[in-house]
Amino acid sequence: MPDGILVFIEQRQGRLKKSSLEALSEAKRRISEIGGEVAALLVGDKVAGLSAEVAKYGPKKILLAESAELAQYSTEAYAGALADAIKKFSPKFVFAANTAMAKDLIPRVAARMDLPCVSDVVDLSTADGKLIATKPVFSSKAQAKFEFVDGSGFLTLRPNVFARSESQNGASPQTEPVALSPVTVRARVVETHAAEGGKVELGEASIIVSGGRGIKGPENWGVLQNLCDVLGAALGASRAVVDAGWIDHQHQVGQTGRTVSPQLYIACGISGAIQHLAGMSTAKVIVAINKDPEAPIFKLANYGVVGDVLEIVPKLTEEIRRLKESS
């Protein structure tokens, strides 16, 4: 009988994804309603060393799927490893963070198991003992609540939405290897190029400073980057400025860009078109700086500053710098 939750813990080059630990924390919060135990799965080559960090979040078990073939992500090898771990642990649900890797991997394994998947979940609840997953739909103009008909399936959770919490009870988890079945890998990653992005990755950033057409020209990115630097923030952008060639598409937030959910989103000279809002409306706190008091972004903003970005942002940067230096 399937029971419990298996959490896929993502690592690349030995670095754990913070959002996977959020998924693990949420699994722990849900387990009493679902029944059984929480197990965490680490996949890679020599990843046992990451167990100690994962253990802090209190899984009952840590499953290790290790082989040289798993050193670099490939859909087929990782799908094989996850499927093997599922057969071993036989969970009711599989949780993962909704990252590029999970978007590629999780549906593939869901199809193999003939189980459904709900992706980009922002809230979980239970009704009549059934897990209900809520996700934004139609550019965040609505939210859909889904029930798993057979009480079993896969969920990917939006990064930065679920709290990461270390476990209080100190019992250390059992570590178990996963026996891997042979797989044929027909598509392989042969190279990885770091994108010419900012210093902080958008999806994981807890603060994002985003610029739109209101920053006037690409020569003014430095003004926003200075604010990013004092805040440790990632740099985002509207589509208008990406299309204008002012910045790489990697920075675009919105419907046809990245979906982000930071603690703080500072929109600078962005009008707030629905397609932009689709990518950032679950941010905890939204600040809008715009010279047009009627700009739609102000409807969503917790704090609205009517003014010229090129005047406000440098002052803001200085003020925060002063504050950080004095504290």
Added chain:
Amino acid sequence: MKIAVCVKAVPDTATKIAIAADKTHIEKTGVRFIASPYDEFAIEEALKLKEKLGGETVAFSLGGDEVTDVLRDALARGMDEAVHLKDELFADLDPLSTAKMLALAIANGGFDLILCGQQGVGGDNNQVPSLLAELLNLPQANVVVKLEIENSKFKAEREIEGAHEIVEGSLPVVISAQKGLNEPRYPSIKGVMAARKKEIAVKDAAALNAKEKLAATKVKLVELVPPPARTQGKKIEGDADAQVKELVNLLRSEARVI
């Protein structure tokens, strides 16, 4: 080179969304349906590959009446054929069941390449391409911004967080398109005229050999709700210096985010 393109008809992202009385659908009247924007990149890539390598392009779409215009538009852009998967059994299918139906339609067609969009906007599932690849037992590359095909091999550049991965493998393959892959063309007047005369093949569950059970959805939409209301925002007034002081103060003491 035989290429299948999966196209999803979705509400234009700019339209107002009204939740219907049954709480599990949106009001369709007055809503303009378009191909999911990423599917336009998939169509364009199919057309470009055909121009280069020769062959045949077929568009597949599962859905209700809204699909017709979307497939007609795909034909107008230059797709050779269009197949509409349409049945009452297909209403409200989840991604897995949708992929199963598409897989039945595509499986024995002799396709070398199956192109999808990386995301059907609206539902925002990012699932069907990987599901389809598994169901068809093919390799995959998702969120692709550059694609090269040569001698039954593919080389795809895909976007991940903060980096690009170059994936190589053998055909047939399922590829999902990301913005940046190409610049979609508009249909020409000649194309629009020609598309009017083309027939859109309609396939129902029986024609696909899909049993009722196969089409049944495994996640049920319980209800659609409006997005959670955000708290009424504060407008910060005054001259720039005063505004900045107050903003920093609020972010620090009220919102506690810096």
